[in-house]
Amino acid sequence: MKATVPITAVGLKAACAQCNLVELCLPFGMSDSELHRLDDLVGARRKIKRQQPLYRAGDPFEAIYAIRTGSFKTDVLLEDGREQVTGFQMTGEILGLDGISTELHSCNAVALEDSEVCVIAYDRLEELSREVEGLQHQFHKVMSREIVRDHGVMMLLGSMRAEERLAAFLLNMSQRFTARGFSAAEFHLRMTREEIGSYLGLKLETVSRAFSRFQDEGLVTVQQKHIRILDNAGLKKLIQHQQRAC
Amino acid sequence: MKATVPITAVGLKAACAQCNLVELCLPFGMSDSELHRLDDLVGARRKIKRQQPLYRAGDPFEAIYAIRTGSFKTDVLLEDGREQVTGFQMTGEILGLDGISTELHSCNAVALEDSEVCVIAYDRLEELSREVEGLQHQFHKVMSREIVRDHGVMMLLGSMRAEERLAAFLLNMSQRFTARGFSAAEFHLRMTREEIGSYLGLKLETVSRAFSRFQDEGLVTVQQKHIRILDNAGLKKLIQHQQRAC
DNA sequence: CGGACTGTTGAGGAACCTCAATAGGTGTGG
DNA sequence: CCACACCTATTGAGGTTCCTCAACAGTCCG
Secondary structure: OOOOOOOOOEEEEOOHHHOOOHHHOOOOOOOHHHHHHHHHHEEEEEEEOOOOEEEOOOOEOOEEEEEEEOOEEEEEEOOOOOEEEEEEEOOOOEEOHHHOOOOEOOOEEEEOOOEEEEEEEHHHHHHHHHHOHHHHHHHHHHHHHHHHHHHHHHHHHHHOOHHHHHHHHHHHHHHHHHHOOOOOOEEEOOOOHHHHHHHHOOOHHHHHHHHHHHHHOOOEEEEOOEEEEOOHHHHHHHOOOOOOOO | OOOOOOOOOEEEEOOHHHOOOHHHOOOOOOOHHHHHHHHHHEEEEEEEOOOOEEEOOOOEOOEEEEEEEOOEEEEEEOOOOOEEEEEEEOOOOEEOHHHOOOOEOOOEEEEOOOEEEEEEEHHHHHHHHHHOHHHHHHHHHHHHHHHHHHHHHHHHHHHOOHHHHHHHHHHHHHHHHHHOOOOOOEEEOOOOHHHHHHHHOOOHHHHHHHHHHHHHOOOEEEEOOEEEEOOHHHHHHHOOOOOOOO
């Protein structure tokens, strides 16, 4: 019953110009002529099965990845078994930027569902972004956005209470689903309570209880991983502080 | 008695080739010929008095900054007055990367002591890094390092307990002082207990108590902001998990 | 259909926070 | 140079939030 195909099957070449994720992804804002030069850059696609790693901490860094379908989590594991989820990534988002600094990946990227990524060889990205101004600029923005996002998470972990954290998490998910053309009010979480908890610096029981309380208060409907937001404003009110990107 | 000079006095041009911080700063790893091209890039220096902001959240983004002397904190303020310190920066470190993504700064950078920075106009940095490969590469590494560092803080905030956080903080400071040629065992913290607490997701009283416990256990000597590490291994043991960069 | 994984709920405890009093340090102006 | 005010740090007592442990229910998958 063992699968004989390698987990990392190599697929067709990507074509950014034809991809409907352009607006969410690395090529955003680039001109048509610039866009076509990316076809040299974006190599093969790679399929990753649910629960399988795209890369692991310590792996040599060679490429960054744009998510074509599916979703991922990134995490850091500690010697004593503790796990810190550092992010959840959806289609169009870029994985692997952590590897540039030491030329080794510093965290694990694991598929939350069967997924597919576009492989972007890093040396070629540097090469091309020396020639294509729009690519260079957009790449820098992507990295900067990751920094800003991380600051937001630090804010969440450092200064907010359990219910505020979960509310912020739900609103963030809702917003990202919206950007991808899905419903803002109703969606399916791909991660477990434990993974949400790890991301939010909470135990899974605390996440579960917070969900239940939100449901009792009529803010959301929760059925396992299926979430329906009933009172968006109510959730926003929970996080008093203006919800900036940072 | 009021100072008549503007807070942001413009000084001499920087000269990376002559600067003793080269190994810690943006030009790291660049060849001599590449290095000299930076003189075009690094514009004026700017002095910032203690407690004064280098930039604020919402300011238009135009430049990044390399710290020449002194130190800074970056933070995000919430509507209700809560502050989250997102980092402490020392000489040679780069400030302002958060601004690239939206072309507005997303946090505040405040001097912890009288400081001086090199101003690096961002559009010229992009321009020059299209021509100077070493600059491009090093700039990307700097951004990536920031992401990895942020993941480390998320780990700290999400998975560690008060004493572990403070131990990790002290070891990190010690290591950074060492890299700058100062003593690893004895140093002067530039930030208050409240700022440390904000950074570590703790209240200032908790930080103070943890310091006292460390002192009782013979790990450190604490006199206000003056720290002496007596038992480095003991601190390391406190954070069970291997202390990786991430 | 059975087993494993995932999620919910309860009871009790630990870690950290809040409030408060006090001491120590720093800087300014008389 | 001292006195005062203000800021910073320490310490204690009591409270709250979240964690731990545990039992059980629901769901998914072979």
